[in-house]
Amino acid sequence: MTAAPALTEQSVPHLPKGVRLRYDEARGQWLLMGPERLFKLDAIGVEILRRCDGDRDLSVLVAELAESFQADPATVERDVRAFLTEFVTRGMVKLA
Numbered sequence: 001m002t003a004a005p006a007l008t009e010q011s012v013p014h015l016p017k018g019v020r021l022r023y024d025e026a027r028g029q030w031l032l033m034g035p036e037r038l039f040k041l042d043a044i045g046v047e048i049l050r051r052c053d054g055d056r057d058l059s060v061l062v063a064e065l066a067e068s069f070q071a072d073p074a075t076v077e078r079d080v081r082a083f084l085t086e087f088v089t090r091g092m093v094k095l096a
Contacts, residue, residue, distance in 0.1 A: 007095065008058065011095045012054060012096040013058070013088075013093050013096075014093070014094055015052055016091070019032065019034040020032075021033075021041075021046065030043075030046045032087070032092055039087075045083065047069075048065065048080055049087075049093075058084075
C-alpha cells in the first residue's frame with residue numbers, strides 16, 4: 001500500500017467511482033463495497049462515510065459529527081482522520 005495523502009481541514013473526501021456505501025439486508029449490516037473489496041462498518045463509520053459526498057470538507061464533516069454525537073470536536077477530528085486515512089490508503093476514499 002502507498003502512503004495516504006495528508007488530510008487537511010480543507011480536504012474534501014468522497015467515494016471514488018466503483019465504491020459505494022450500501023446496507024445489506026441479508027447480513028443486516030452496512031458495507032463499503034469496492035472492486036473485489038468489502039468492509040463491514042459500524043454505525044459511526046457509516047455516519048462518517050455518508051458525509052463523504054465531495055461537498056463537505058474535513059472541518060465541516062468533523063463539526064457535524066461532533067454536534068450530532070455531542071462529542072468533543074478534537075476527539076472527533078482525531079478519530080475521523082484515522083478512519084479516513086485508513087480508507088484513503090486502501091483506495092476506498094479519495095480526497096479533493
